[in-house]
């Protein structure tokens with residue numbers, strides 16, 4: 452069976468890390484596209500040269516010509532600009548909406564059957580721009596954010612309880628911004644919900660509130676430390692988990708920015724919710740019950756995403 456083809460649009464910090472992980476996990480061959488084709492080609496060659504050491508045979512190449520992505524099975528988009536200290540993700544809309552509109556044209560022309568994962572910020576609005584401009588089916592276009600935000604939440608909870616990250620589950624819903632909604636009630640240690648762990652004396656509500664706040668500010672914490680650019684190792688790992696779910700038809704339940712058509716009372720919006728990801732792309736939206744407080748927080752987050760989509764419409768139509 453021929454190897455799968457994975458196109459990475461954007462060969463920056465996340466793009467390079469994605470290519471490395473594709474090789475290490477033997478998910479397929481990689482084509483990196485960037486407006487700086489030398490960077491794409493140089494990173495591709497460098498990573499391919501680690502194959503003999505690490506034992507992978509993925510072919511890797513870089514290009515500044517969209518025809519190189521022809522026939523890709525999966526496309527992961529990181530093209531655009533990251534934020535700098537003092538900026539919010541929303542501040543990126545004016546620069547990145549136009550970039551994503553260009554990328555949509557390239558993908559539509561050369562690999563319209565691909566499964567597409569958008570990472571570029573502001574995330575939920577950029578997924579919307581990509582889907583509108585490419586016209587690809589909404590079940591084949593998703594945004595990566597919830598897996599990352601939930602992974603941060605899981606890590607902080609595991610540290611608080613002094614247990615393995617493997618035994619912690621967590622869900623973060625809503626838009627990938629300051630209004631994201633880490634769902635404590637649906638977060639567990641080995642199946643025990645966090646509110647029960649508070650009752651059991653494992654932690655306090657105050658400590659959980661601080662963890663929720665740290666999760667919501669997880670990206671900003673790293674931007675401040677790095678001083679030039681944003682997180683890339685955990686974001687890349689998160690997108691690879693999504694790509695793997697699609698390529699291997701794993702039917703994983705992962706929080707992704709997905710197109711809602713009435714679920715959660717929300718229509719015509721990309722926003723983070725749990726979905727089943729398999730060979731059919733988004734195979735099901737998982738509609739969990741939210742209490743009044745959770746629903747209010749989710750609706751507020753959806754409102755913030757709508758504002759960014761309106762701003763994007765003004766920029767790219």
Ligand SMILES: NC(=O)c1ccc[n+]([C@@H]2O[C@H](COP(=O)([O-])OP(=O)(O)OC[C@H]3O[C@@H](n4cnc5c(N)ncnc54)[C@H](O)[C@@H]3O)[C@@H](O)[C@H]2O)c1
Nearest residue numbers: 461462463464465486530531532533570571572595596686
């Ligand atoms: N969704 C998330 O959870 C999440 C997490 C981390 C970062 N991000 C976002 O991902 C994006 C990329 O982050 P990064 O750290 O890799 O940035 P980076 O600056 O390292 O890489 C971006 C790359 O995009 C390229 N590029 C710019 N315009 C392009 C165009 N028109 N066509 C093709 N390539 C183009 C640049 O040359 C650069 O190589 C940023 O917008 C960042 O905010 C999102």
Ligand SMILES: O=C(O)C[C@H](O)C(=O)O
Nearest residue numbers: 534540669670671681682
């Ligand atoms: O914080 C950022 O700007 C990048 C990304 O959205 C993140 O959460 O790490």
